[in-house]
Amino acid sequence: MTAVSQRIPTSIATERLVLRLFAPSDLDDRYAYQSLPEVARFLYRPPLTREGCAESIAARAGGTAWQADDDVLLLAVCRADEPGVIGEVVLTLTNARARQAEIGWVFDPRHAGQGYATEAARALASLAFGQLGVHRVFARLDALNTGSARVCERLGMRREALLIDNDLDGDRWGTECVYAILAREWSD
Numbered sequence: 130m131t132a133v134s135q136r137i138p139t140s141i142a143t144e145r146l147v148l149r150l151f152a153p154s155d156l157d158d159r160y161a162y163q164s165l166p167e168v169a170r171f172l173y174r175p176p177l178t179r180e181g182c183a184e185s186i187a188a189r190a191g192g193t194a195w196q197a198d199d200d201v202l203l204l205a206v207c208r209a210d211e212p213g214v215i216g217e218v219v220l221t222l223t224n225a226r227a228r229q230a231e232i233g234w235v236f237d238p239r240h241a242g243q244g245y246a247t248e249a250a251r252a253l254a255s256l257a258f259g260q261l262g263v264h265r266v267f268a269r270l271d272a273l274n275t276g277s278a279r280v281c282e283r284l285g286m287r288r289e290a291l292l293i294d295n296d297l298d299g300d301r302w303g304t305e306c307v308y309a310i311l312a313r314e315w316s317d
């Protein structure tokens with residue numbers, strides 16, 4: 130059985146995108162989308178404050194080890210043809226022993242509908258299954274978050290669970306979908 134690898138590249142290039150670690154100078158770009166109520170709508174937390182954005186950039190800008198439960202790789206997503214951050218993807222090692230990782234994505238709505246989230250998520254899942262030795266990648270999302278479900282489906286992830294009313298989003302009962310894909314099912 131392969132151990133989860135610790136090697137984390139600092140930059141990944143795709144056809145149209147560059148994924149890289151956040152830098153403090155990305156604060157304005159990140160805050161522009163993370164502060165939007167419509168972006169936070171299904172995240173079970175309020176929009177981020179400017180201070181919250183800065184704190185998480187500072188915490189993640191140096192990269193991460195990829196070894197222990199709850200290690201997190203947060204990558205800024207940039208278009209290759211213009212400056213600025215258009216979104217982010219995140220991979221969390223939820224169970225190092227069993228090589229399970231949760232994937233997530235948040236994008237600036239000004240760059241929606243062009244396949245960027247899917248392209249970035251595909252690159253991150255490839256990294257997970259390739260260099261990082263992950264066995265299973267999963268995503269958890271609100272059942273009403275149809276845009277996010279479509280990203281999962283474009284990646285070839287399987288809907289494995291529908292957890293009815295398993296959380297509270299303010300005073301609304303939230304129903305959670307779990308999507309997943311295994312290393313042996315993944316093809317780039």
Ligand SMILES: CC(C)(COP(=O)(O)OP(=O)(O)OC[C@H]1O[C@@H](n2cnc3c(N)ncnc32)[C@H](O)[C@@H]1OP(=O)(O)O)[C@@H](O)C(=O)NCCC(=O)NCCS
Nearest residue numbers: 168234235236241242243244245246247269270276277279
């Ligand atoms: C979830 C989220 C990333 C999805 O954004 P998105 O723009 O729908 O996803 P993509 O960037 O992959 O774009 C896909 C769309 O672009 C279209 N598209 C256009 N050109 C394309 C191209 N060249 N390649 C691929 N897709 C293309 C696709 O057809 C698709 O549209 P459809 O879903 O209507 O069929 C976005 O809604 C978001 O950030 N939401 C807020 C945060 C959030 O809820 N995150 C998830 C928490 S679980």
